[in-house]
Amino acid sequence: MAGHLAQSLSFSCSVQQWDSDEPIPQSELLAGVAGKDGVLCLLSDRIDKEVLDAAGPTLKVISTLSVGYDHLAISEIKERGIRVGYTPDILTDATAELTVALLLATSRRLPESVEEVKNGGWTTWKPLWMCGYGLSGSTVGIIGLGRIGQAVARRLKPFGVNKFLYTGRHPRPEGAAEFKAEFVPLAKLAEESDFVIVTCSLTPDTQGMCSREFFCKMKKTSVFINTSRGTVVNQDDLYEALVKGHIAAAGLDVTTPEPLPVDHPLLSLKNCVILPHIGSATYATRNAMSALAANNLLAGLKGESMPSELKL
Ligand code: NDP
Ligand code: DGY
Numbered sequence: 001m002a003g004h005l006a007q008s009l010s011f012s013c014s015v016q017q018w019d020s021d022e023p024i025p026q027s028e029l030l031a032g033v034a035g036k037d038g039v040l041c042l043l044s045d046r047i048d049k050e051v052l053d054a055a056g057p058t059l060k061v062i063s064t065l066s067v068g069y070d071h072l073a074i075s076e077i078k079e080r081g082i083r084v085g086y087t088p089d090i091l092t093d094a095t096a097e098l099t100v101a102l103l104l105a106t107s108r109r110l111p112e113s114v115e116e117v118k119n120g121g122w123t124t125w126k127p128l129w130m131c132g133y134g135l136s137g138s139t140v141g142i143i144g145l146g147r148i149g150q151a152v153a154r155r156l157k158p159f160g161v162n163k164f165l166y167t168g169r170h171p172r173p174e175g176a177a178e179f180k181a182e183f184v185p186l187a188k189l190a191e192e193s194d195f196v197i198v199t200c201s202l203t204p205d206t207q208g209m210c211s212r213e214f215f216c217k218m219k220k221t222s223v224f225i226n227t228s229r230g231t232v233v234n235q236d237d238l239y240e241a242l243v244k245g246h247i248a249a250a251g252l253d254v255t256t257p258e259p260l261p262v263d264h265p266l267l268s269l270k271n272c273v274i275l276p277h278i279g280s281a282t283y284a285t286r287n288a289m290s291a292l293a294a295n296n297l298l299a300g301l302k303g304e305s306m307p308s309e310l311k312l
Contacts (some may be wrong), residue, residue, distance in 0.1 A: 013038075013301065041071075044258070048073045052080060057173040061300030065293045067091060067147075069310060070202040070229060076143045078312065085296025088147060090288045091280035095282045096151030099227045100254060103156075103195060105137055105250030105272045107130040107223045132197065133194065133248060134191050137278035141193030143167055143186070143209070144200025144228065145175050152197055153179045165189045168200065171287040190217035195225065202229035210234065215241035227279050230256035239265050242272055253279050 014207045018024040023044050023170050024032070031038055033055040043066040050137055052059065052073065062072060063085035074176045084237060105111060116122050116130065138161055143210055145166040153164055158177060162179035166172075171183035186209070190196065196218065200206050210224070211234040218224065224247055226233055235256060241247050249271040255264075258277055280286065294305055299306040 002156065003106075004202045011209040013298070025284055033059070036267075037061065038301050040065065040297050042066065043068055043071050043123035044068050046071050052076055056103050061085065061297055063293045063297035063300065065289055068201060068229060083300045083306065083308045084312060085293065085300055086308055086310050087292050087296075088294060088308055091285050092147045092151045094282045094285040094289070094307065095148050095227060095279035096155055098156045098195060098223060098275075098281075099152045099199065102251040102275060103135075103197065103223065103225050103254055106225065107134070107195070107222065107268075108248050111273055111290060112270050117284055133221060135195070137162045139163045139165060139192055140195045140197065141165040141167070141184075141189035142181070143183060143196065143198045144190065144206075145233075145237050146199065146201070148227070149197070150175050150178070152199060159280055165193060169205075186214065190214050191219075193222060195223050198224075198226040198228045200226075200228050200232065202232055206228055208232070208234050210238070212237040212240065215246050218247045220245055222312065223247070223251070225251045226251040230254040230258060233311075235266060239269070242269050249273070251275075252301070253277055 014258070016036070018028065018032070029045065029051060033051055035058050035164055036060050037053055038061040039047070039055070039059065040063045043064065047062060051151045059080070059082055062077065065087060067086055067087055069084065072084065092218050102291055113130050135156060136159065140153070140156055140161050140163070142153060142164065145153070145168060154196050164179040164189070166181045167184055167189045168174060168283065176183065193227045198210065209232050210226070215224070217239055224238070230252070233252070238250055251273040253275045254277050255257065255274060260267065260274060267274060280289065295305045296308055
């Protein structure tokens with residue numbers, strides 16, 4: 001599905017498509033974008049200066065099949081007057097649901113427990129065997145109380161969470177009111193949360209934000225969950241925190257790189273649950289994202305307002 005390239009005619013388009021689930025090779029992308037009016041891309045397609053130069057001055061619209069746009073060279077795109085379509089909102093529920101699933105799988109040690117059933121480790125009922133951490137009475141800290149962050153809080157509240165903390169660039173009183181969430185600095189969120197959930201966007205400010213300093217401030221019994229982007233986390237520091245017991249466990253839907261090499265040290269840890277970037281992966285959501293991305297592209301090509309245009 002990667003690298004769909006469209007050339008507008010008066011009321012119709014000719015479409016050149018990279019017809020594979022595997023990423024489009026850079027050489028094919030550079031050759032394919034030349035002279036095109038629009039590009040429909042995936043989050044795995046890096047649309048940088050080289051690609052924009054290869055496309056040339058005809059390129060008017062980029063439509064990405066994602067809400068995250070850290071793979072797009074936004075300042076270059078803005079400079080060239082290119083419009084950008086993306087897919088916010090329609091994937092919020094699916095991603096929040098997956099975040100909760102990952103949190104429960106990590107904190108209640110589900111993959112490890114399933115493995116024990118299969119490998120004969122389940123010998124009898126033992127009082128402290130496979131114990132984990134529950135949400136009831138807990139403090140949950142959310143980094144980035146945006147669309148997905150709020151949807152996660154909404155789903156966690158009925159589990160009996162005692163207190164929500166959040167951090168970001170600014171307080172968001174409207175979004176926080178429903179959960180009586182308190183805006184705190186990052187360090188306080190790390191120190192006080194039993195569960196830390198990362199749902200922010202990847203920016204130069206958030207890159208590497210969860211580092212050794214951050215993990216050392218967390219409680220030894222706390223659980224770290226990331227469904228935003230892999231590079232918000234310093235993975236070497238996370239590995240150290242998990243091995244040294246600075247934190248109890250981590251659940252990641254996003255990593256650096258993607259896919260994570262199968263011999264990566266994080267994959268050797270029982271207290272780290274890693275998923276292959278499936279936050280928005282329900283059939284309904286991916287279909288809705290595809291339709292929205294196509295409609296964004298077509299509207300942009302026609303010079304009309306897009307259903308979801310990124311404000312640059
Ligand atoms: P929103 O724009 O609604 O939320 C982004 C949040 O990031 C805002 O709350 C913003 O906080 C926060 N943020 C920005 N800068 C900082 C900072 N310096 N420190 C802390 N927080 C910051 O986006 P969505 O909720 O729709 O999506 C969030 C991200 O989730 C996407 O960008 C994408 O990377 C990821 N995602 C992952 C999926 C997956 O499959 N795992 C699926 C969908 C999205 P502020 O209020 O301060 O601006
Ligand atoms: C996004 O949309 O940014 C996700 O990472 C995939 O849905």
